[in-house]
Amino acid sequence: MMISENSKDLEFLRTIGTGTFGRVLLVSEKSSENFYAMKILKIFDVCRLNQIEHIKNEKNILLENKHPFIVHLYWTNHDNSFLYMLMEFLSGGELFTYLRSKGHFDKYTAIFYASEIILALEFLHSHNAVYRDLKPENLLLDKDGHLKLTDFGFAKKLDDSRTWTLCGTPEYLAPEIIQSKGHNKGVDWWALGILIYEMIIGYPPFYDTTSYGIYEKIMIGKIDWQKNVDLVAKDLIKKLLVHDRTKRLGNMKNGANDVKLHKWFKGIDWIDVFSKKIEPPIIPMVSFNGDCQNFEEYIDDESFFKEAPNVSNDQRNLFKDF
Secondary structure (H helix, E strand, O other): OOOOOOHHHEEEEEEEEEOOOEEEEEEEEOOOOOEEEEEEEEHHHHHHOOOHHHHHHHHHHHHHOOOOOEOOEEEEEEOOOEEEEEEEOOOOEEHHHHHHHHOOOOHHHHHHHHHHHHHHHHHHHHOOEEOOOOOHHHEEEOOOOOEEEOOOOOOEEOOOOOEOOOOOOHHHOOHHHHOOOOEOOHHHHHHHHHHHHHHHHOOOOOOOOOHHHHHHHHHHOOOOOOOOOOHHHHHHHHHHOOOOHHHOOOOOOOOHHHHHOOHHHOOOOHHHHHOOOOOOOOOOOOOOOOOOOOOOOOOOOOHHHHOOOOOOHHHHHOOOOO
16 A cells, blocks of 8 residues: 655544644545544654653564554654654554443453454564553554554563563553563563453452552552452463563463463464454444544644744754654
8 A cells, every 4th residue: 555655645634642742643645535543743752751762662663563463554754843653543442442331341352352462462572572561542443343552652672681661551560660670571461461350350450549559569469359250261360460470471481372372262263363253342333434433532732733842953863764
């Protein structure tokens, strides 16, 4: 698919997401009826918040790793004030929205989403990349109901066995991240355990009103289990939420295969999962390709573009290859 890298060929329609130093807009290509998601970041704020490496990692990992369950990045560009990343538009919205609406998922639904996530993580890890931000808000559904990992701002290529950056969402952080002991791909399998628990229970296992309180509960590791929790799911979660990362399911010698072979996934045909032959449990309400009814409504603040701070030549040159 040929898409012009000139932003003048795109029509900016509305904001579908916001962040600390940027926003995501729904855009359409003037020469076609195709819709895309455009992530726009202020260079000044990226530099001010020391996110330069994170943004470059996001770009490189997405361009290098194409997979059915990872959001597709078409191209990146920049001007004097902004960075632009044109991605596929996933009209189904966030998995978070559906989870909050239903309260929790049944066994079939949780297994379906966990299966697609596992294949995405397995693929990233095979290419020496760690995701580091698994959570319902970063899982988008396409119009057919299949999910994709998005927001790779914390993803990183691991040149050696460990990295030390403290990043991620508090409820999903592995103990080794909190302790600053250095971490590896094992943090993604810990996060998967948190996510499966949240999908079947309705909230994460370690919760508190403060980040410090959350970290304290993670380090203690005590999990409250509801009486009606499926014992097989409970066994899987326990094996993913092991403090010793060398004994954590997914992070041992057999990698993702240990997770895929767990009894909770009995009967799953992983080739069918990859080929999207399994019917999704939730089919989003989508009327047309550019339908954004499944996204929160934002006020389109034009000052975001008009009031962009001046960027120095040194800052601009950091992104000359973007």
